[in-house]
Amino acid sequence: MTTQGVKFYQVGSRAVGNRLLDPSLRTEQANPDRRNALNSGHRACQGCGEALAARYVVDAAVRATNGRLLAVNATGCLEVFSTPYPESSWQVPWLHSLFANAASVATGVSAALKASGRDDIRVLAQGGDGGTVDIGFACLSGMFERNDDVLYVCYDNEAYMNTGVQRSGATPPAARTATSEAVGPQPGNRFGTGKDMARIAMAHEIPYVATATVAELHDLEAKVERAMSMRGARYLHVLVPCPLGWGSAPSDTIRLARLAQRTGLFPLFEAEHGEVTSVQPIRGRVPVEEYLRPQKRYSHLFKDPPATAVIEAIQAIADRNIQRYGLLSEEA
Amino acid sequence: MREQIEGSRAIAQTVARCRPQVVPAYPITPQTHIVEAVGAMVKAGTLTPCEFITVESEFAAMSAAIGASAAGARTYTATASQGLLYMAEALFNASGMGLPVVMTVANRAIGAPINIWNDHSDSMSQRDCGWIQLYAEDNQAAVGLHVIAFRLAEELSLPVMVCVDGFVLTHAVEPIEVPAADVVDGYLPPFHPRQVLDPDDPITIGAMVGPEAYTEVRYLAHHQLNRARDRMPELAEEYALASGYRVSALSKYRVDGARVVIVTLGSVSGTIKDALDEVDDSVGLVTITLYRPFPADEIRAALACADHVIVLERAFAPGAGGVVAADVGAALSGLPTRVSTVVAGLGGRAVTKASVRGVIDDAKADRLPSLSFLDLRTDVIDHELARQAEADRPGPQTQALLRTAGVPASRIG
Numbered sequence: 154m155t156t157q158g159v160k161f162y163q164v165g166s167r168a169v170g171n172r173l174l175d176p177s178l179r180t181e182q183a184n185p186d187r188r189n190a191l192n193s194g195h196r197a198c199q200g201c202g203e204a205l206a207a208r209y210v211v212d213a214a215v216r217a218t219n220g221r222l223l224a225v226n227a228t229g230c231l232e233v234f235s236t237p238y239p240e241s242s243w244q245v246p247w248l249h250s251l252f253a254n255a256a257s258v259a260t261g262v263s264a265a266l267k268a269s270g271r272d273d274i275r276v277l278a279q280g281g282d283g284g285t286v287d288i289g290f291a292c293l294s295g296m297f298e299r300n301d302d303v304l305y306v307c308y309d310n311e312a313y314m315n316t317g318v319q320r321s322g323a324t325p326p327a328a329r330t331a332t333s334e335a336v337g338p339q340p341g342n343r344f345g346t347g348k349d350m351a352r353i354a355m356a357h358e359i360p361y362v363a364t365a366t367v368a369e370l371h372d373l374e375a376k377v378e379r380a381m382s383m384r385g386a387r388y389l390h391v392l393v394p395c396p397l398g399w400g401s402a403p404s405d406t407i408r409l410a411r412l413a414q415r416t417g418l419f420p421l422f423e424a425e426h427g428e429v430t431s432v433q434p435i436r437g438r439v440p441v442e443e444y445l446r447p448q449k450r451y452s453h454l455f456k457d458p459p460a461t462a463v464i465e466a467i468q469a470i471a472d473r474n475i476q477r478y479g480l481l482s483e484e485a
Numbered sequence: 486m487r488e489q490i491e492g493s494r495a496i497a498q499t500v501a502r503c504r505p506q507v508v509p510a511y512p513i514t515p516q517t518h519i520v521e522a523v524g525a526m527v528k529a530g531t532l533t534p535c536e537f538i539t540v541e542s543e544f545a546a547m548s549a550a551i552g553a554s555a556a557g558a559r560t561y562t563a564t565a566s567q568g569l570l571y572m573a574e575a576l577f578n579a580s581g582m583g584l585p586v587v588m589t590v591a592n593r594a595i596g597a598p599i600n601i602w603n604d605h606s607d608s609m610s611q612r613d614c615g616w617i618q619l620y621a622e623d624n625q626a627a628v629g630l631h632v633i634a635f636r637l638a639e640e641l642s643l644p645v646m647v648c649v650d651g652f653v654l655t656h657a658v659e660p661i662e663v664p665a666a667d668v669v670d671g672y673l674p675p676f677h678p679r680q681v682l683d684p685d686d687p688i689t690i691g692a693m694v695g696p697e698a699y700t701e702v703r704y705l706a707h708h709q710l711n712r713a714r715d716r717m718p719e720l721a722e723e724y725a726l727a728s729g730y731r732v733s734a735l736s737k738y739r740v741d742g743a744r745v746v747i748v749t750l751g752s753v754s755g756t757i758k759d760a761l762d763e764v765d766d767s768v769g770l771v772t773i774t775l776y777r778p779f780p781a782d783e784i785r786a787a788l789a790c791a792d793h794v795i796v797l798e799r800a801f802a803p804g805a806g807g808v809v810a811a812d813v814g815a816a817l818s819g820l821p822t823r824v825s826t827v828v829a830g831l832g833g834r835a836v837t838k839a840s841v842r843g844v845i846d847d848a849k850a851d852r853l854p855s856l857s858f859l860d861l862r863t864d865v866i867d868h869e870l871a872r873q874a875e876a877d878r879p880g881p882q883t884q885a886l887l888r889t890a891g892v893p894a895s896r897i898g
Contacts, residue, residue: 223682225552226691233693241689246682248555249691250578254548257540261507261552261560262682264536268506268558274684292548295541 180374181212188215188244190224195242196234200403202367202393202410203231203308207279209367210306210391211245213374217381218275223248223262227255227280227289230315231308253288255280256296259303267302275381276302282309282323286348290322297357300385304377307350307388310395318398322348325418326470327463328450330398335453344466351424354388358427361387366419367394368411372433376423392419400449412444417471420478432478441468487660492624495661496589496649497522499628501532502669503587503635505561506676507553509538509546513568514601515651516591520563543568547575547586554584555690557681559635562586565651566593569607573614576644580615581706582691585638585645585676587631592751592799593651594832602833603651605751609800609808615706617645617713618777620750622736624654624661626774629732632664633720636673640720641712648776650752652833664728672727714778734775735783743769745848746791748784748813749798750776753829753836757797760841768845773809781816788813793823793848797841797859801828806856829859 181187190211197204215222226232226249235242236249250258259278266272278296280289285307296303312330313319320333326344329335333342354362360383365373373391380387394401394409401409413419414433418441421433442464445451454460475481490498497519508527510520524539526532536553540546546562553560564572569590579586590608594600608618617637621627627649634645649655680688694702718734725731738758740746745768747757754772761768771787773780788794794817796810805811807826814824827844830836840860847853 221684223556223684232691236689236692238692238694238698241692243689244687246684246687247689247691248552248682250548250551250582251574254544254551254575257509257545257548258552258555260538260540260545261509261549261554262556263552264507264509264538264549265553265556265558265560268534268536268553269556270534291541292545295545298541299538301538 178371180209180371181216182209184216187212188220190215190243190245191235192242192244194240196237197230198397198403200396200406201230201234202395202406203281203310204234205406206308206367206373206391206393207231209370209373210279210377210389211277213377214275214277214304214381215245217378221274223274223276225250225255225259225262225276225278227278227284228252229281229284231279231281233315252284254292255284255289256293256303256305259305260296260299260301263302272302276304278303278305280305280307281315282307282311283313283321285309286322286350294357297354297359297386297388300359302384302386304380304387304389307390308393309350309390310393310398312395312398314395314398322346323350325467327454327467329453330450340453341451351388351390351422354390355424355427357386359386359388360384360425362390362424363388364390364392364419364421366392366410366414366421368407368414369421369433372421379423398450400452401447405447409444409447412439415439416441416444417475417480418444418467420474420480422478429478432480435475435480438481441471487662489658490661490663491518491656491658492627492649492654492661493518493591493656494522495624495628495663496631496655497526498663499631499669500561500589501526502664502666503561503632503673504559505535506558507536507538507550507560509540509549509553509562511540511543511546511564511568513543513565515593515603515655516563516565516568516589518655519589519591523561543571544575547572547579550586550588551575551579551582551584554579554586555582555682557676557678559639559676560584560586561588563589563591565591566595566601566607569611570595573611576611576614576616579644583642583709585635585642585678587634587638587645587647589631590646590648591651591655592648600832603653603799604831604833605648605798605800606831608646608648611646612777612808615643615710616777617641617643617710617717617775618648619645619717620648620774620776621650621654621752622754622772622774623752624657624659625730626732627654628661628663629724629728629730630774632669632672632728633717633724633732636720637713637717639676639678641709641716642678643709643713648751653752662730668728672724711778713775714780717775732774735780735787736772736774737787738770738772739766740769740771740787743767743791745769745793745795745845746771746788747844748773748788748794748796748809750774750809751799753797753799756836756838757841760838760845763842764845767849776809779812779816781812784813784816785820788817788822789820791822793825795825795827795844795848795853797827797829797836797844799830801826824855825853826856827853827859828857834860
């Protein structure tokens, strides 16, 4: 029988090991009685960041609501891989309608619960970046504007992965997708495009907006918990690396999510009523190249000669985020 | 008790007596008066418990209705024209998931050219979206159909569109009896769906279905929709006993012994009846209230003795011809009956008694073509076609028509 020594610290991070934590601070995934809202047996790819994030988010939301939770899902990878007829991975009541309308459907569910005196039951809506920042944008903005009692979670893998990796309004500059190919004088996605959905959500002055990644799962759970302690429209934007779409190793999903945060390309923060209330400082800052190089979607930047100017332009985006959110303040 | 009231307001009051719990609303002419009145009742606290949600689009309205209905709430909304088309994707979804949403469609034309007036292009374009479709002949029928619609929808777990002619009915102020609260309460039991989103009994709604079962799912949707063909007349009869007002799935006027029978939907039937009253007994009228599911057997029985059937409809399929006429023709297959289509009243052009009389005279004189457009201004058409024959470049027709021929649409009488 093979044995493995106890590791107290995860390699390459400063995150404390779960078993050293006080039981009340442990992740819900350490709870043997957890709901397992997204059960095993679904069809997600190996190393899928979205499946991991959804499992943590929904289980944390179930815990925060004492099991009184309904989930609404946009069309997309999460919907397709979790509910191939006649099977379902969902251990919570779950409703899928269309690609663009998850926020509006959730609004309707929330209204029905209120009208029928069941508003102890809470509503979670989920979608990918395409269903959130592109086709579902109007519905989501309407839900924010009316301050409907819904937590909307966007699992952002930065392109339309379900349809075969096409560019979305959340695809970062220079990234290669099937509709922003690595050809021509400016290979990959154009600069100067895309939506910063968390800041757009903040502009609606809704009660709570937060960003998270699958590298910081305790942080992700804490933000779900915080969101579920409030009423009204709340938004959580989670970076979920996609090995298929990013051209990365399935074993690198967590590492890439961590690098996205440590480069400054994906800042972690919370905001309430339009004001940033907390940021997660970057400890051990790394240049963007470390994040870009392991991903085949950026491989055109690292040919001979490398696209130095493009890499510098991406670094400038990271630098701007660091400045905007004061991500180095603690370390400085 | 009859009162002098606007059609929209009567519909709103009727809907309120049906106790909807969620009403997502988005404004579009000529439907707005209905949701305005419902919203005012919610705000004033006279319609409670009810959530009135001012959504940002018709697509969101139908989507919120889907969510509310799936969570077990009686759900109502109203729309028209472009709004109905903007909902199209969600319409198929609501019926596919078997959600008993009731919606008023205040029938209006579709652009381009943009036109806010009445015809049936909107609801006819969505005839195959899996909803039950009811067409109101007048405002008294409209209010009754809404009460019947909730009962029918919830019994069959299917959404229902109540189609009401925009302006002609929605904005007409006339004596209407709004069904009394006790009549509606006695007729329409509270909504208790078999399947609902519930944390104590978690279910997955809206799963993906592949080739192995999709056909069976669609067949069952067809089967379920067809049940309304029998159930709607039964519920209408029950409503007649409760309210004193009878609405028929298919109504016949002077059909016995008629050699020529006009078939139509909606409010134009009143004008046609007036025209028929002035001619001999050889011409009759069949008005379709329940259009989806299509009552083919009843239509065939009603028209069996006619030599010539004229389908007078306020919509058409460009490049093909009549919409309802195609269904009627299929219902009469194997019979020697001649079927003509008269496209009438597009974009709010009035269908006058004199014009209907002209159709009847043409039919009797055997000069009614298989497809014709009522009161078409042939001088304008000839002028424009002549101009196009000389033009060397393609381009849109509307502006050219207005430029070269004045404003023909201003002539509505």
